[in-house]
Amino acid sequence: MNLKQIAAEHAASFVEDGMKVGLGTGSTAYYAICRIGERVRAGLNIQAVATSEASDKLAREWGIPIIPFDQIGRLDLTIDGADEVDPDFNLIKGGGGALLREKIVAANSDKLIIVADGSKAVQKLGKFPLPVEVVPFASEWTFKALENMGCQPKWRMDGPKQYLTDNGNLIADCHLGAIADASELNVQLNMLPGVVDNGLFVKMADVVIIAKEDGSIDELHRP
Numbered sequence: 001m002n003l004k005q006i007a008a009e010h011a012a013s014f015v016e017d018g019m020k021v022g023l024g025t026g027s028t029a030y031y032a033i034c035r036i037g038e039r040v041r042a043g044l045n046i047q048a049v050a051t052s053e054a055s056d057k058l059a060r061e062w063g064i065p066i067i068p069f070d071q072i073g074r075l076d077l078t079i080d081g082a083d084e085v086d087p088d089f090n091l092i093k094g095g096g097g098a099l100l101r102e103k104i105v106a107a108n109s110d111k112l113i114i115v116a117d118g119s120k121a122v123q124k125l126g127k128f129p130l131p132v133e134v135v136p137f138a139s140e141w142t143f144k145a146l147e148n149m150g151c152q153p154k155w156r157m158d159g160p161k162q163y164l165t166d167n168g169n170l171i172a173d174c175h176l177g178a179i180a181d182a183s184e185l186n187v188q189l190n191m192l193p194g195v196v197d198n199g200l201f202v203k204m205a206d207v208v209i210i211a212k213e214d215g216s217i218d219e220l221h222r223p
């Protein structure tokens with residue numbers, strides 16, 4: 001039983017004819033894009049925007065009409081994965097490196113639907129290293145600033161080279177342990193010059209769809 005697929009395909013059923021849809025990134029969002037692609041091939045009429053080059057390519061392969069972000073206007077919904085989800089609908093995202101576009105697309109969506117298997121549901125965020133997107137200019141200075149904040153950053157690598165995001169930036173994965181106040185940390189990190197954004201999505205998720213070990217689904221709506 002593929003739990004990521006179960007959650008993602010359930011979320012794809014939220015997409016209706018005429019909608020403008022944000023397409024997430026990662027191995028769970030992959031299944032949502034494929035299911036939406038099947039529905040498009042069967043006649044579903046939507047417009048979409050992708051959160052990464054990889055998802056853009058996949059969507060186009062399925063024939064999903066992809067519109068540039070600045071031309072699509074407000075989105076009805078976005079379906080995306082997450083690395084961690086807490087009971088207050090806060091998330092850590094960016095394990096796949098797409099956090100910046102994901103956050104922009106989520107902020108432009110009426111509804112953010114998060115799809116995940118049960119392993120992503122946690123009581124406290126922070127076991128998963130928090131990705132922080134950093135501009136290459138003065139990156140070692142920014143890295144030091146993250147160290148001084150106690151974030152225990154590690155540059156994300158791509159073989160022998162530093163990993164580069166679709167935006168040409170670097171990622172510092174911060175080994176924080178349990179995060180006491182996600183909202184406060186989000187603000188503190190984004191105030192650092194050199195930081196573009198970070199993977200904390202504070203109360204941005206509207207619906208969380210978790211597929212559990214027995215194949216059943218929890219569909220949670222933010223009050």
Ligand code: 5RP
Nearest residue numbers: 026027028081094095096098
């Ligand atoms: C990419 C993301 C992904 O949604 C997150 O890393 C979860 O990925 P997966 O579904 O492969 O476990 O935030 O930047």
